[in-house]
Amino acid sequence: MEGEINLKKLAELLNISISTVSKALRNSPEISKETKQRVMELAEFHNYIPNSFAQKLKSNKSQTIGIIIPEISHQFFTHVLEGAVAEARLRGYNLNICISNESLLTERNIVNNLMRNHVDGIAISLSEETYQRDEISHLTALLDRNIPLVLFDRITSNLACDTISINDSLNAELAIYELLKDQRKRILYLSGIPNTSVDEKRKDGYFKAIRTKHRPLVLEMNYKEFDAHEIVKFIKSEKVDAILASDELTAVQTIRACKIEGFRIPDDLAVIGFSVGNLGKHYLPSLSAIDQKGAEQGEYAIKLLVDRIENDLEADPINIEVDTNIIHRESTLNYAALKKIN
Amino acid sequence: MEGEINLKKLAELLNISISTVSKALRNSPEISKETKQRVMELAEFHNYIPNSFAQKLKSNKSQTIGIIIPEISHQFFTHVLEGAVAEARLRGYNLNICISNESLLTERNIVNNLMRNHVDGIAISLSEETYQRDEISHLTALLDRNIPLVLFDRITSNLACDTISINDSLNAELAIYELLKDQRKRILYLSGIPNTSVDEKRKDGYFKAIRTKHRPLVLEMNYKEFDAHEIVKFIKSEKVDAILASDELTAVQTIRACKIEGFRIPDDLAVIGFSVGNLGKHYLPSLSAIDQKGAEQGEYAIKLLVDRIENDLEADPINIEVDTNIIHRESTLNYAALKKIN
DNA sequence: CTGAAAGCGCTTACAG
DNA sequence: CTGAAAGCGCTTACAG
Numbered sequence: 218m219e220g221e222i223n224l225k226k227l228a229e230l231l232n233i234s235i236s237t238v239s240k241a242l243r244n245s246p247e248i249s250k251e252t253k254q255r256v257m258e259l260a261e262f263h264n265y266i267p268n269s270f271a272q273k274l275k276s277n278k279s280q281t282i283g284i285i286i287p288e289i290s291h292q293f294f295t296h297v298l299e300g301a302v303a304e305a306r307l308r309g310y311n312l313n314i315c316i317s318n319e320s321l322l323t324e325r326n327i328v329n330n331l332m333r334n335h336v337d338g339i340a341i342s343l344s345e346e347t348y349q350r351d352e353i354s355h356l357t358a359l360l361d362r363n364i365p366l367v368l369f370d371r372i373t374s375n376l377a378c379d380t381i382s383i384n385d386s387l388n389a390e391l392a393i394y395e396l397l398k399d400q401r402k403r404i405l406y407l408s409g410i411p412n413t414s415v416d417e418k419r420k421d422g423y424f425k426a427i428r429t430k431h432r433p434l435v436l437e438m439n440y441k442e443f444d445a446h447e448i449v450k451f452i453k454s455e456k457v458d459a460i461l462a463s464d465e466l467t468a469v470q471t472i473r474a475c476k477i478e479g480f481r482i483p484d485d486l487a488v489i490g491f492s493v494g495n496l497g498k499h500y501l502p503s504l505s506a507i508d509q510k511g512a513e514q515g516e517y518a519i520k521l522l523v524d525r526i527e528n529d530l531e532a533d534p535i536n537i538e539v540d541t542n543i544i545h546r547e548s549t550l551n552y553a554a555l556k557k558i559n
Numbered sequence: 560m561e562g563e564i565n566l567k568k569l570a571e572l573l574n575i576s577i578s579t580v581s582k583a584l585r586n587s588p589e590i591s592k593e594t595k596q597r598v599m600e601l602a603e604f605h606n607y608i609p610n611s612f613a614q615k616l617k618s619n620k621s622q623t624i625g626i627i628i629p630e631i632s633h634q635f636f637t638h639v640l641e642g643a644v645a646e647a648r649l650r651g652y653n654l655n656i657c658i659s660n661e662s663l664l665t666e667r668n669i670v671n672n673l674m675r676n677h678v679d680g681i682a683i684s685l686s687e688e689t690y691q692r693d694e695i696s697h698l699t700a701l702l703d704r705n706i707p708l709v710l711f712d713r714i715t716s717n718l719a720c721d722t723i724s725i726n727d728s729l730n731a732e733l734a735i736y737e738l739l740k741d742q743r744k745r746i747l748y749l750s751g752i753p754n755t756s757v758d759e760k761r762k763d764g765y766f767k768a769i770r771t772k773h774r775p776l777v778l779e780m781n782y783k784e785f786d787a788h789e790i791v792k793f794i795k796s797e798k799v800d801a802i803l804a805s806d807e808l809t810a811v812q813t814i815r816a817c818k819i820e821g822f823r824i825p826d827d828l829a830v831i832g833f834s835v836g837n838l839g840k841h842y843l844p845s846l847s848a849i850d851q852k853g854a855e856q857g858e859y860a861i862k863l864l865v866d867r868i869e870n871d872l873e874a875d876p877i878n879i880e881v882d883t884n885i886i887h888r889e890s891t892l893n894y895a896a897l898k899k900i901n
Numbered sequence: 902c903t904g905a906a907a908g909c910g911c912t913t914a915c916a917g
Numbered sequence: 918c919t920g921a922a923a924g925c926g927c928t929t930a931c932a933g
Contacts, residue, residue, distance in 0.1 A: 221704075223910060234920045239912060249918060264700070269675045270621075271910035274612040274925050289637045290837065298631065302658055311672065314656040316644055330653065333611045358606070362563075466837060473843050495632065495808060496838055501815050565926060576904045581928060591902060613926035616909050905932085916921085 222263040231255060242267075273335070281311040282522055283331035284515075285341040287319050287371065290440075291464060292494030294342070296511025297369065297518075301340065304519040310337070312519075321346040325355045332358075338365035338522040340515075343373060349412040351375065365525035369518045370509070371414050379525065379534050381517045383541045385415045385491075388507045389422030392461050392489045392543060399549070401459035401487055402431055405452070409440035409467025416463050419491065423461060440466040445474035452486070462490040465497050468504055472548065488548040502547030510539045564605040573597060584609075615677070623653040624864055625673035626857075627683040629661050629713065632782075633806060634836030636684070638853025639711065639860075643682065646861040652679070654861075663688040667697045674700075680707035680864040682857075685715060691754040693717065707867035711860045712851070713756050721867065721876050723859045725883045727757045727833075730849045731764030734803050734831045734885060741891070743801035743829055744773055747794070751782035751809025758805050761833065765803060782808040787816035794828070804832040807839050810846055814890065830890040844889030852881045 224242075228235045233252065241248045241256035242265075248256075259265075273279055284301050286294040298314060305312040313336060317324035324344045331339055339359060347353065348371060356376055359366045369381040389406075396404050406423040410416050420435065427433045436451055438444060448471055451457070462468035468490025472482055480486050482502050489505045490497060497504030517537055524530050570577045575594065583590045583598035584607075601607075615621050626643050628636040640656060647654040655678060659666035666686045673681055681701060689695065690713060698718055701708045711723040731748075738746050748765040752758050762777065769775050778793055780786065790813055793799070804810035810832025814824055822828050824844050831847045832839060839846030859879055866872050 225910075235911085236913080236920055236922090237918085239910095240919090243912085247918065252918080266671070266675050268616070268677070268910050270612050270616040270619075270677065271925085272912080274610070274616050274910085274927085275912050277612075277925075279612075289640065295631045295637065298658070311676075316640070329608070333608050334653075335610070335612065466841075469837075469841050473841055476843055495811075496841070499808075499811050499815055499838070501818055501843070567926075577927085578905075578929080579903055581926095582903090585928085589902065594902080610926050613909085614928080616911085616926085617928050619909075903933085907928105907930090909927085911925085912923105914923090917919085 221268075222260075222265045223268065227256065227259055227263070227265060231259060277335065279311075279335045279337055280309070281313055281334070281336045282519060282526075283313045283315060283327075283336040283339045284518070285315045285317055285324060285327055285339065287317050287324075287342055287344045289316055291466060291492060292496065293370075293465070293492045293509055293511045296494070296509075297342070297515035300512030300515030300517075301519050302515075303512075304516040308519065308523045310519070310523060317344040317347075319345040321350060321352055328355045328359065332362070332364070336364070337526045338367070340367045340369055340518040340522055342369050342371040343414070345410075345412045348373060348414055365522050367518045367521050367525075369514045373414060377534055379521050380536045381514050381521065381539065382415075382537075383507075383509055383514075383539050385418035386422035386425070388491075388541060388543075389419040389461060390426040391422075392507060393423055393426035395543065395549070396459040396461070396487060396489065397426070397430060399459070399487060403434065403455060403457045404431065404459040404461065405434040405436060405455070405457045407448075407460050407462045407467055407471060408435065408437045409443070409462060409464045411437050411439060415491075419461070419463055438467070440464060440470065443467065443470045445470070445477075449474050449478050452480075457486065459487040460489070462488065465490050465492040465494050465504065465506065468506075468548075469496050469500055472500065472502070472504070483547070483549050489543070493544055497546070500548075505546045505549040506544050508541050508544055510541050513539050564602075564607045565610065569598065569601055569605070569607060573601060619677065621653075621677045621679055622651070623655055623676070623678045624861060624868075625655045625657060625669075625678040625681045626860070627657045627659055627666065627669055627681065629659050629666075629684055629686045631658055633808060633834060634838065635712075635807070635834045635851055635853045638836070638851075639684070639857035642854030642857030642859075643861050644857075645854075646858040650861065650865045652861070652865060659686040659689075661687040663692060663694055670697045670701065674704070674706070678706070679868045680709070682709045682711055682860040682864055684711050684713040685756070687752075687754045690715060690756055707864050709860045709863050709867075711856045715756060719876055721863050722878045723856050723863065723881065724757075724879075725849075725851055725856075725881050727760035728764035728767070730833075730883060730885075731761040731803060732768040733764075734849060735765055735768035737885065737891070738801040738803070738829060738831070739768070739772055741801070741829060745776065745797060745799045746773065746801040746803065747776040747778060747797070747799045749790075749802050749804045749809055749813060750777065750779040751785070751804060751806045753779050753781060757833075761803070761805055780809070782806060782812070785809065785812045787812070787819075791816050791820050794822075799828065801829040802831070804830065807832050807834040807836050807846065807848065810848070810890075811838050811842055814842065814844070814846070825889070825891050831885070835886055839888070842890075847888045847891040848886050850883050850886055852883050855881050 228238045241253045315327045366378040372380045493506045493508045570580045583595045657669045708720040714722045835848045835850045
């Protein structure tokens with residue numbers, strides 16, 4: 218046998234037509250039992266795999282969904298992938314996982330590439346650069362071509378498409394209320410992922426909650442350029458006694474810096490961060506955190522997309538808000554209480 | 560304009576033949592400058608994107624590489640992805656990222672799917688189940704079809720294909736020598752990822768180094784079912800004074816459990832773990848670790864694969880061992896020394 | 902320099 | 918129940 222086995226070769230070997238082989242393999246009711254069996258057996262024997270390019274060319278459907286995440290350092294996005302992978306398998310779609318590395322150019326190239334590959338739909342969490350520059354023509358191009366698009370987590374309201382997110386603003390607000398209830402008076406919002414929709418919303422929620430009570434304190438410091446010295450200086454000079462951090466990496470790096478300086482967590486300084494991952498879960502003290510429901514966001518993104526693809530939805534964009542909650546852990550309990558728990 | 564734009568429609572609009580349009584777009588020297596320009600302009604105007612299915616059907620090349628990782632909780636594998644993504648982009652290949660979730664069945668489905676999609680090559684780190692049951696027929700099937708295959712990190716010698724790895728055994732050995740030099744006498748090898756090639760090799764290295772000096776101590780405990788109580792009990796009863804952990808999650812969970820029990824790290828207990836990620840880097844104490852060079856492994860895997868695909872290599876399998884080293888951090892230094900460093 | 906024709910490997914409406 | 922034929926959208930050897 219030279220080259221790959223295909224329908225033509227199977228047909229020749231069986232002395233029947235290509236059409237019959239094709240129909241037999243697809244278990245068409247047109248074909249007799251005996252023929253089907255002969256065909257199936259030979260196909261099995263030769264390990265026949267249909268050429269998907271030919272099938273896709275014919276059907277013009279790729280049975281593939283593209284998912285674009287902006288980065289992969291925060292475990293949140295790996296949770297999203299886990300949810301998306303599971304749901305895609307369930308629904309019988311391939312998942313094409315892409316990473317934009319927070320770059321608009323890369324994101325654009327990815328989208329073009331996915332279009333060239335005729336994906337049936339795309340789920341995306343916007344890159345920092347895309348959001349900051351509000352350059353979304355590569356995404357409107359998708360909508361123009363009627364390719365279903367779902368934004369998750371890092372979204373924008375400038376696109377008429379489905380979205381999945383948590384209520385970032387409300388969750389920040391609730392976190393601040395908890396800290397206020399604990400008599401914290403100098404509460405800092407520490408922004409480690411500037412230029413993202415979620416950061417802005419979290420900041421908004423913080424402002425809303427804090428304004429009635431105290432003067433707001435905001436510090437912006439990208440988690441990639443975390444400066445332990447600067448953060449400690451700020452906390453000391455502003456007498457910060459609690460922090461709401463925009464993300465897990467920022468929260469944990471802050472706890473570390475402060476513990477080295479002799480701060481007791483949570484006694485001297487309480488910390489809550491957005492996102493639950495291994496980093497915060499296993500830290501000592503473990504990090505109190507707002508669960509962003511990564512797996513659910515990934516799962517719902519695929520669900521929505523498949524429903525759109527298969528035309529099970531109304532035309533109007535759907536905006537899903539995933540329910541969430543605060544996980545209370547050691548970084549907001551005091552050690553006395555902790556002793557009793559463990 | 561109804562439906563998608565394609566060569567035929569462009570040709571009609573321009574009143575020239577499909578062949579000429581095709582050649583013009585591929586910038587063929589056969590075509591005149593003027594024609595090329597007319598074609599390019601119209602294509603641009605209509606946002607023409609060639610149908611990749613048709614192109615791939617014709618060329619029988621997908622320009623795509625599949626990469627399969629077993630899980631995504633350990634940051635090591637996200638490092639691999641980062642390296643692979645960058646190298647694939649550089650070489651002009653698409654990367655199809657897949658996750659087997661440590662399941663043989665899933666891994667097999669992924670491989671079949673990648674085959675159906677005619678990927679030009681596959682890079683894989685074996686799932687736990689695949690390795691444990693030594694069920695590799697889905698991978699030999701690739702070799703039978705002359706589809707280039709590269710194993711990375713979690714490899715097996717039962718496949719005649721290229722491999723990328725670090726010297727797990729030697730690195731474990733060296734780590735133990737360091738602990739011995741520090742006068743540690745009761746050194747435990749803590750295995751959090753049982754049934755993987757890397758775990759076995761690390762254990763081998765541990766045995767090799769420890770045997771001449773002390774009685775070996777091995778404890779197997781999957782990182783997913785980490786039991787703080789049990790580990791502490793073991794450490795106390797065996798008077799363990801140092802640990803080599805097979806992975807970062809296991810190492811960090813152990814440090815946490817022991818610190819809560821009052822152990823001073825590293826004074827009472829020194830810890831080294833395989834793999835460098837944010838978890839160990841930001842911990843307090845930060846985790847001394849063997850760098851598994853995730854990004855390099857991903858990068859080399861793609862490099863090798865592309866070289867194979869483009870026939871730039873000899874037939875014999877190539878086994879690359881990536882150089883690595885121990886990152887000395889706080890979990891193996893004592894705090895007095897640490898004070899001076901910071 | 903341009904174009905007609907064959908072919909990549911499938912699927913399916915149609916004929917028998 | 919089986920098969921001949923057209924077509925999915927490209928590329929390219931060949932003819933002019």
